Amino acid sequence: MAGADDSSTAATPSRHADATQPPGPLSGFLVLDVSRVLAGPYATMVLADLGAEVIKIERPGAGDDSRSFGPFLHGSSGYFASVNRGKKSVTLDLASEGGRDTFIALARQADILVENFRPEVMDRLRLGWDDLREINPRLIYASCSGFGQTGDYARRPAYDIVVQAMGGLLGITGEEGGGPVRVGVSLGDLSAALFLVVGILAAALQRESTGRGQTVDVAMLDSVVALLENAIVRNDLESKTPGPLGTRHPSIAPFQAFAAQDGYMVVGAGNDRLWQRLCAVLQEDGLAADPRFATNAGRNDHHAELEERLSRVFITRPKTEWLMMLEQAGIPCGPVNGVDDVVVDPQVRSRDMLVSVTDSEGNTFRVASSPVRLSEQGIRPRGWVAGLGEHTVEVLTQRLGLDGETVEALRRQAAV
Numbered sequence: 486m487a488g489a490d491d492s493s494t495a496a497t498p499s500r501h502a503d504a505t506q507p508p509g510p511l512s513g514f515l516v517l518d519v520s521r522v523l524a525g526p527y528a529t530m531v532l533a534d535l536g537a538e539v540i541k542i543e544r545p546g547a548g549d550d551s552r553s554f555g556p557f558l559h560g561s562s563g564y565f566a567s568v569n570r571g572k573k574s575v576t577l578d579l580a581s582e583g584g585r586d587t588f589i590a591l592a593r594q595a596d597i598l599v600e601n602f603r604p605e606v607m608d609r610l611r612l613g614w615d616d617l618r619e620i621n622p623r624l625i626y627a628s629c630s631g632f633g634q635t636g637d638y639a640r641r642p643a644y645d646i647v648v649q650a651m652g653g654l655l656g657i658t659g660e661e662g663g664g665p666v667r668v669g670v671s672l673g674d675l676s677a678a679l680f681l682v683v684g685i686l687a688a689a690l691q692r693e694s695t696g697r698g699q700t701v702d703v704a705m706l707d708s709v710v711a712l713l714e715n716a717i718v719r720n721d722l723e724s725k726t727p728g729p730l731g732t733r734h735p736s737i738a739p740f741q742a743f744a745a746q747d748g749y750m751v752v753g754a755g756n757d758r759l760w761q762r763l764c765a766v767l768q769e770d771g772l773a774a775d776p777r778f779a780t781n782a783g784r785n786d787h788h789a790e791l792e793e794r795l796s797r798v799f800i801t802r803p804k805t806e807w808l809m810m811l812e813q814a815g816i817p818c819g820p821v822n823g824v825d826d827v828v829v830d831p832q833v834r835s836r837d838m839l840v841s842v843t844d845s846e847g848n849t850f851r852v853a854s855s856p857v858r859l860s861e862q863g864i865r866p867r868g869w870v871a872g873l874g875e876h877t878v879e880v881l882t883q884r885l886g887l888d889g890e891t892v893e894a895l896r897r898q899a900a901v
Contacts, residue, residue, distance in 0.1 A: 509536020
């Protein structure tokens with residue numbers, strides 16, 4: 486495997502035959518990924534799924550921090566595999582002159598650069614926006630950080646748990662009257678990653694008319710705040726701060742989880758017509774006739790009494806029976822699935838939402854696929870995960886035209 490510890494500098498064909506991959510909408514775009522762990526790598530994985538060539542720049546000998554995150558299969562990280570499929574790995578020490586010069590040579594060719602260091606780190610390396618736009622005016626320079634490139638908190642470090650807390654998610658998640666609960670996925674990182682992709686694509690579209698690149702600045706905290714949707718409006722218009730409500734919706738009822746005989750399910754009667762259908766399924770005439778529950782506003786005002794009465798009914802049958810009856814009546818509903826249920830769900834499988842990827846050691850991981858479906862161009866995620874530095878020699882010789890002697894010199898300097 487070519488990489489920081491491989492003494493061979495001969496250019497060998499990649500084991501990943503991109504020629505067999507159908508072209509995606511971003512085919513022809515070159516992305517330099519200088520990010521690590523989650524937010525940046527997730528964004529560049531989305532770009533790779535859409536057809537871009539993504540070159541992941543990693544530290545020689547160490548690589549992305551997430552290569553050391555579990556779970557592991559024969560020493561290889563499943564965490565890393567789940568957000569880094571379809572990318573090439575090149576090791577460069579950006580703090581060295583040789584590594585920096587090599588990176589600049591790649592940046593001359595790049596369409597997009599993605600980084601998620603704290604502000605000013607890339608500037609200190611002399612690889613910031615002002616440095617690189619001089620050599621590549623068309624470059625789209627996308628930065629994702631905890632708090633953005635400006636503001637009082639800009640230089641603070643952040644993890645997902647920090648921005649979920651500061652952005653209000655922990656304050657509205659959990660059981661009513663209980664303590665704060667983290668959302669079960671890293672929503673701060675993932676929302677920032679998706680907003681970063683939106684910004685990158687907008688900048689790429691604008692570049693078509695202006696010929697110029699620009700910066701994209703996305704903060705994890707901003708992204709979490711953007712997801713608060715009606716919580717901000719409720720805070721503005723109501724006399725109390727929104728708090729955790731368990732599974733129920735703050736303004737629609739019934740719209741929550743209920744316990745059946747053999748597990749939990751969710752029911753969403755989002756309007757008065759669906760409420761009447763639900764009453765018919767439950768065969769509870771008293772519910773339908775109760776003036777307290779006649780309108781959605783009334784059901785919200787009396788949600789505690791409504792929840793108690795519905796809970797007494799739903800617990801009398803298995804969830805499979807309830808779900809069958811509710812689906813036949815056209816009432817939105819579903820089981821509360823564990824991840825083990827999700828991966829065998831027939832709808833998930835029919836949509837090809839699971840994909841197997843294989844790393845350089847032959848380890849195979851099953852991960853989530855891309856949810857995007859386009860009618861004109863199929864999107865098929867590349868099913869490989871690069872080993873650390875696997876593509877260093879290939880990229881430096883084929884993209885930059887360096888000969889074996891030059892690559893070996895860079896290796897001796899620990900620049901690659």
